[in-house]
Amino acid sequence: MxxxxxxxxxxxxxxxxxxxxxxxxxxxxxxxxxxxxxxxxxxxxxxxxxxxxxxxxxxxxxxxxxxxxxxxxxxxxxxxxxxxxxxxxxxxxxxxxxxxxxxALFSWKIPSREQSEVKGEDLGSELQHGIRCCKAGNTSCGSLVESDEALPGHMVCDICCTEPHFCRDCCCILCCKTIDIAYGGYSFIRCEAVIGEGVICGHLAHMRCALGSCMAGVVEGCIGLDTEYYCRRCDTRTDLLSHVAKLLQTCEAIESRDEIMKILDLGASVLHGTQRLAAMKLLHHIELVMGKLQSGTCLEDVWKMEHTSAANLGILIHDALESSMNEKPAHDRIASPHKVSESFDPVIESLKLEVKVDEMLAALRKSQEQEYNMARDKLCEHKNYLKDLYQQLNKEKAELAQHAAHNAHRGALTKLVRNRLDQIKSEEIKLKEMEEVAKGFGRTSKKILKKHFDLHC
Incomplete structure (x- = not known):
């Protein structure tokens, strides 16, 4: 760029x-x-x-x-x-x-040429007196609802949360407008990423805003999203598969054909272009429902059809996600051919397989990041140690040159310089051995991993 x-x-x-x-x-x-x-x-x-x-x-x-x-x-x-x-x-x-x-070296805040005009009612006096109110003036804001439930705290950032008319509980971080809680709030996503102990991000974003900003759905390039949402405030990814499944369940309780089509179109936009098997099956399901609606099928008949039952697919995906962590090994499930023929559901098993492979890839990425961080710390530590030795050698050489005329000191300093050179040579040999880690921990000898990286394989 x-x-x-x-x-x-x-x-x-x-x-x-x-x-x-x-x-x-x-x-x-x-x-x-x-x-x-x-x-x-x-x-x-x-x-x-x-x-x-x-x-x-x-x-x-x-x-x-x-x-x-x-x-x-x-x-x-x-x-x-x-x-x-x-x-x-x-x-x-x-x-x-x-x-x-x-x-402190620079200014993070950058003023705009086109100053924004502050509109709306001034809520500053109410906030100063401790009156419960929404900074955006939204009477339907979630912050106004009394609750006895102990909810996690939300992250307070120094960008949007400091604005006088932005409410973290009901404003989109991408367009700054309030969210709509109609039909269970299908049109927005809240980031539930844990930022600290008992604290979540809590920032909201309209799904349409996120899609338009390439922060949600399927996005190629450096972000690399696949049916995910990327939070602009905490850089955390959220899987949207369950969110889209809930859209279908929401539609089943709506009587307006136009509203259903609008919700389904949003779900299809999130899934479009996905390479995940579970997401592709969900997209196919949504397209079936939209096709039935466009052909004029009455709503009651649409949801009665087994292959377009929103509840069935929503439960199916939920069960797949819940059971993936506790799933038995394949050889345990197929021990009895008779039992398999009765209980084995290819669709459910496909979804479980998709979730399991995603988890494996996520675990692989995490392990590789841990290996990289470990190698970086050890290599940087050794690099800094060598640099200190170089500086010490330079200082000792200067002292040797200064006492060149004094034989009493020259012998001791010469020996000290030679010892320092031997020490540096030894440490450089160690660094040369550590270079093998560039091939990856899996291709590095166990002896080197144990000796230089404290890994006991």
Whole structure:
């Protein structure tokens, strides 16, 4: 993606807390360095790049904000860009740097040229006096409902949640408009990802907004979604298979043919292009129902037909998901041919197989990430140790040159330098052995894994 400086935006200025002068920019503007990206970090010559999206908060700052690694770091990092502040924080923590010190180097907030006009009733006084109210002025907001149930806390972010008219409990993070709870709230998705102890993300998004923003459904490229939702606030993926199955069950209780078609079309949009067997079967089921409705079949007859029963397929998928973790091995299920002929359902077994393979691939990806992190930590630790030895050797050589004329000191310093060189040579041999891990842990000898990576295979 090309990153171009917007030099024409350097007119108006603003001074934030860290003393940087900001200039407003237009939508989709981009650039590099200060004031919106770090320079000379972590090493001199490293210049970060930035970019903004289209959405602007009522405070006048862009909601969508992107940060790009310097070219030097892009060559050694899998992730080259960050789409949220949380993603940046996780990267900074991962490399062992101070997060607060990093963000103090530049301004995360970027003002927009086109300032948004704040509309609607001012709810500030009510909030200050502790009166229960919705920041968006939504009388149907879930935050207004009294509940005795102990619910998990929600993540409070410093982007949308700080806006005076944005309510995390009822506003879409992509369009900032309130969600519709009609028919059980089929039209939106809430991110239930656990962010901390007893805390979930809790941010909402319209399904249509997520689909239009390539944050849901089937998306190719770097995100790589397949019947999933990607949360813009916490970078967590949510499987949408059960959500679409619930849409079908919701439709069975609706009497409006137009509303049913609208809901089914949403479900089909989420599943379109999927490569997952369970999702493909679900999409085929939705298309059967839509075909019956378009042909004029009455609603009662549509749901009576066995192959278009929303409840049957919804329960089938739910059971497959629930039983996949406790499923018996294949040889246990086929021990009795007579029993198989009575209980074996190919559709159910296909769905279970799909779920099981997805879980295997997820486990493989996780194990590979753990191996990579372990190798990275050990290699970086050894690298830093060698660099310290190099610095020590350089210091000792300088001392040897300084005492060249004093024979009493020269002998001891010469021996010290030789010992240091032998130590460095030994550590470089170890590093050479550790290079074998580049082929993967599975192809690295057990001796090396045990000796250098503390793995006892």
């Amino acid at each position: 090309a990153i171009d400086n917007d030099e024409n935006n350097r007119g108006a200025t603003e001074m934030p807390e860290n003393g940087l002068y900001l200039y407003p920019v237009s939508a989709q503007a981009s650039g590099e360095g200060l004031p919106y990206a770090p320079v000379d970090w972590p090493e001199p010559g490293d210049i970060w790049r930035w970019k903004v999206g289209n959405r602007v908060a009522v405070s006048g700052y862009f909601i969508d904000r992107y940060l790009y690694l310097p070219k030097r770091l892009q060559r050694v990092n899998k992730a080259k860009s960050f789409k949220s502040k949380l993603a940046v924080e996780q990267y900074i923590q991962k490399i062992g740097a101070d997060v607060e010190a990093f963000f």
